[in-house]
Amino acid sequence: MPVFGPITPGLRLGIAVLMSVPSLMIFVSIVAPKSVSRWANVVVVMQALYDQIGCGYANIRKPDVRIAKAIRRALGDRGSVVNVGAGAGSYEPLDRHVVAVEPSTTMIAQRPAGSAPVVQANAVSLPFINDSFDAGLAILTVHHWPDRMRGLLELQRVSRHRVVVLTWDPASPGFWLTDYLPEILDIDRPLFPAISDFERALGPTRVETLPIPHDCTDGFLGAYWRRPDAYLDQRVRGAISTFSKLSDPGPSLERLNKDLESGTWRQRYGGLLTKTELDLGYRLIVAGA
Numbered sequence: 620m621p622v623f624g625p626i627t628p629g630l631r632l633g634i635a636v637l638m639s640v641p642s643l644m645i646f647v648s649i650v651a652p653k654s655v656s657r658w659a660n661v662v663v664v665m666q667a668l669y670d671q672i673g674c675g676y677a678n679i680r681k682p683d684v685r686i687a688k689a690i691r692r693a694l695g696d697r698g699s700v701v702n703v704g705a706g707a708g709s710y711e712p713l714d715r716h717v718v719a720v721e722p723s724t725t726m727i728a729q730r731p732a733g734s735a736p737v738v739q740a741n742a743v744s745l746p747f748i749n750d751s752f753d754a755g756l757a758i759l760t761v762h763h764w765p766d767r768m769r770g771l772l773e774l775q776r777v778s779r780h781r782v783v784v785l786t787w788d789p790a791s792p793g794f795w796l797t798d799y800l801p802e803i804l805d806i807d808r809p810l811f812p813a814i815s816d817f818e819r820a821l822g823p824t825r826v827e828t829l830p831i832p833h834d835c836t837d838g839f840l841g842a843y844w845r846r847p848d849a850y851l852d853q854r855v856r857g858a859i860s861t862f863s864k865l866s867d868p869g870p871s872l873e874r875l876n877k878d879l880e881s882g883t884w885r886q887r888y889g890g891l892l893t894k895t896e897l898d899l900g901y902r903l904i905v906a907g908a
């Protein structure tokens with residue numbers, strides 16, 4: 620559990636000072652006894668969507684090695700990284716100083732032993748002084764932030780050299796799943812920032828297409844484009860936040876099930892089965908030097 624007793628005003632002040640110096644925080648979390656490092660790792664309690672839907676996330680959302688490689692390449696050799704909306708720790712480089720920021724207790728609890736220290740905080744108000752880290756990272760999280768522009772400005776404020784964001788381009792057309800569930804696009808399009816918003820927040824950016832492998836191990840919305848049966852599995856849907864927002868996906872999933880059984884899906888979309896990767900609109904945004 621992330622909270623270990625009452626937070627007194629003195630303790631709050633001490634933690635605030637500690638958190639303003641990330642390298643000190645990392646040091647404490649590595650060398651201090653477990654009870655102390657826990658205090659350094661987790662600070663604020665807040666309710667979060669992922670406290671409700673995040674249970675079992677790490678079993679389904681396993682980092683994909685090909686995506687990890689693209690993220691590492693985008694980060695370059697930056698020494699310290701803040702990973703905002705870090706969840707269970709996917710894609711955190713093991714050979715750098717990483718500090719994770721994550722609001723959800725449920726997600727924090729799924730971080731593997733030995734993973735980077737985590738601060739329980741909100742992207743729109745990062746508890747670090749300017750330029751605290753060489754690089755900032757945000758993977759499939761910006762669309763959850765209550766004020767996306769403010770969060771991106773925060774990410775840039777605390778990152779000295781580079782910001783890397785993995786996101787989905789709301790101008791992209793969707794894929795066969797949205798033929799069954801068009802509501803997905805209605806929900807996601809207003810949530811994901813337009814690609815031009817990233818440039819407005821972060822300055823000049825490079826936008827890289829991230830094709831999704833047919834056997835992607837990270838079960839986000841588009842991951843199963845070549846494994847349609849997967850969307851019929853409640854555990855898979857439970858690890859995809861958009862499904863939690865659909866009003867009543869049951870009838871559409873039933874139609875998918877029938878189309879798979881009758882061969883209709885294969886008739887319509889079978890051409891995809893020969894592809895090894897597909898551009899579904901996922902983009903890596905790389906800003907800074």
Ligand SMILES: C[S@@+](CC[C@H](N)C(=O)[O-])C[C@H]1O[C@@H](n2cnc3c(N)ncnc32)[C@H](O)[C@@H]1O
Pocket residue numbers: 667669680703704705706707708709710720721722723726740741742743757758759760763764765
């Ligand atoms: C789809 S998960 C991605 C987690 C991780 N980056 C990954 O790639 O597995 C989205 C994460 O964003 C977090 N999140 C939601 N609102 C947030 C906020 N306001 N500030 C920071 N993180 C937030 C969620 O709790 C969740 O862990």
